[in-house]
Amino acid sequence: MTQQFELDLHSEFLRADLFLAMGQPTEAARILERVIAAEPANQAALELLARAYYGSAQLSRSEQTLTRLVQLAPANGWARRALARTLERQSRAADAAVHHRMADALGAA
Helix, strand or coil: CHHHHHHHHHHHHHHHHHHHHCCCHHHHHHHHHHHHHHCCCCHHHHHHHHHHHHHCCCHHHHHHHHHHHHHHCCCCHHHHHHHHHHHHHCCCHHHHHHHHHHHHHCCCC
């Protein structure tokens, strides 16, 4: 039973990725919220969820998701850069600068 549940979560992740690629970030976020509810530490799902929130201009949700991802993986340069850009879009340049510096130190693009 567990294997089937994991397979369904993976299928849902792939489905959300497809929705995001098709320019439907709100639908992708809806799907990913269920995946994260089942697997709260799934870093790939958190990253995709943050992208979906960012893409649908849900900036505070994107910030919360990216903050959680940075807590789980402090050396994730992509997450640091994405968090910085999310903060910048909220006119919080000083907060963003910290994460830009960390992303630079980690070699993130």
